[in-house]
Amino acid sequence: MSDRRQPARREVWITGVGLVSSLGEGLDAHWAALADTPAPVRDETSFAPYVVHPLAKxxxxxxxxxRGDQRQMEPWQRIGTYAAGLALDSAGIKGNKDILGTTDMVVAAGGGERDQAVDGSILSEIEKQPNPELYLSERLQADLRPTLFLAQLSNLLAGNISIVHGVTGSSRTFMGEESSGVDAVRIGWARIAAGTSEIALVGGAYNAERRDMLLLFALRHLAMQAPWSPVLKAAKGVPTGSAGAFLVLESPEHAKARGATPIAKLSGVWSDRARRAQEGTEAAVTATLDHLIGLADPAAPGTAILSGATGAPEPTRAEAEVLAKTGLPVRSVTDRLGHSLEAQFPVALALAALAVSHGRLFAPLEGEPIEKPFDGALTRAIVTGVGHWRGEGVALVERA
Structure with missing residues (x-):
């Protein structure tokens, strides 16, 4: 009779973190901002009536x-490529061709950005044309750059990271909003844990300062309108935020061989997709998220939850119910940085690794009723990622 026992999974270390958001760039800037518990950086006028958390300069x-590389990238690609460079610097592998040549990459990405000036001009004039189809064809051929459609390919973020930073191992790109961020991390973690990869760069980026995406959220009545309010308190809409986050995941053996020490340990990533029907969405999300959090052993001492709750009414109300039921200290990532769709889960993981490495949780935000003070030693952080209309995920970050 064959032995069906599975081989033991290896530990997965987080040895580098790159983070940019409305609070600044890098771990030190974010920790300083979170420790001071200032009002979140937000813009309620540039895209009025909608709330946006703008990227720090x-x-x-x-x-x-x-400069040529900068010019050919869209803003979200520049954000992601910049954050990836910070992560490689943090891990101590920036410019190391031998290691970068074997570093795998898993990226969560959207589908690119529209040329708003061209779109606006066409929409203003097309109804005046005797032959709208011919006019549209001519305008598209004359006004759109030949590279526009290439620039909309989601895998160009990975391509730019490879070109600029020399990361030339295997490459995978996931699309699918918040779920893509969960799966990008999950696949990178699973391959290292299983022994099929030694080191990986995982993460994503999002540019919230764009009217095309705000329009999509507004049409679905999901964009948060001013005044801003904490998402777990009212769940009146999604306050999008520009952000990029990448993490270097590594096996302990590989890290030790090059003399690297971990920031934290990524002990598990789980994902699922609740059946969100028109009726019963909240119940489905509640059941699924409750199960996923249970996999992370919330009863262990020194545990807190970092929530990536979006602010979308039904799923956020469901998540708030589950979080309150755990009795654990909770911190909302979206309240502090905004919601960054594909990048939201990596962003939340970056903050979790930061908090766990310091051994303490940053202070609660005024006005967020679920957030409570926590003065104990923080050794574990459960990260949640519930999509605004589909997908749920949870990760466990522990002190290494």
Whole structure:
């Protein structure tokens, strides 16, 4: 009779983190901002009546030195490529061709950005044309750059990271909003844990300062309108935020061989998709998220939850119910940085690794009723990622 026992999974270390958001760039800037518990950085006028958390100003030359590379990228690609460079710096492998040549990459990405000026001009004039179809064809051929459609390919973020930073191992790109961020991390973690990869760069990026995406949210009545309010308190809409986050995941054996120490340990990533029917969405999300959190052993001491709750009414109300029921200290990532769709789960993981590495949880945000003070030693953080209309995920970050 064959032995069907599965081989033991290896530990997976987080050895590098790159994070950019409305709070700044890098781990030190984010920890300082979170420790001071200031009002979240938000813009309620540029895209009125909608709330947006704008990206802090970046000196792109520091991580994307060639101006030609910067020009050919869309904003979300520049955000992601910059954050990836920070992660490689944090892990101590920036410029190390031997390691970067074997570093796998798993990216969560959207489908690109529209040329808003061209779109607006066409929409303003097309109804005046005797032959709208011919007019549209001519305008598209004349006004759109030949690379526009290539720039909309989701896998160009991975391509730009490879070109700029020399990450040339295997590459995978996931689309699918919040779920893609969960799965990008899950696949990177699973391959290292199973022994089929030694080191991986995982993460994503999102540019919230764009009217095309705000329009999509607004049409579905999901965009948060001013004034801003905490998402777990009222769940009146999604306050999108520009952000990029990448993590370097590594096997302990590989890290030790190059003298690297872990920031934290990624002990598990689980994902699912509740059956969100028109009726019963909240109950389905509640049951699924309750199960996923249970896999992370919430009863263990020193545990807190970092929630990526979106602010979309039904799933956020369901998540708030589950989080309150756990009795654990909770912190909302969206309240502090905004919601960054594909990048939201990596962003939340970056903050979890940061908090666990410091051994303490940052202070609760005023006005968020679920958030309670926690002065104990933080050794574990459960990260949640519930999509605004589909997909649920949970990860466990522990002190290494």
């Amino acid at each position: 970046l000196e792109l030359d520091k991580q994307i030195p060639k």
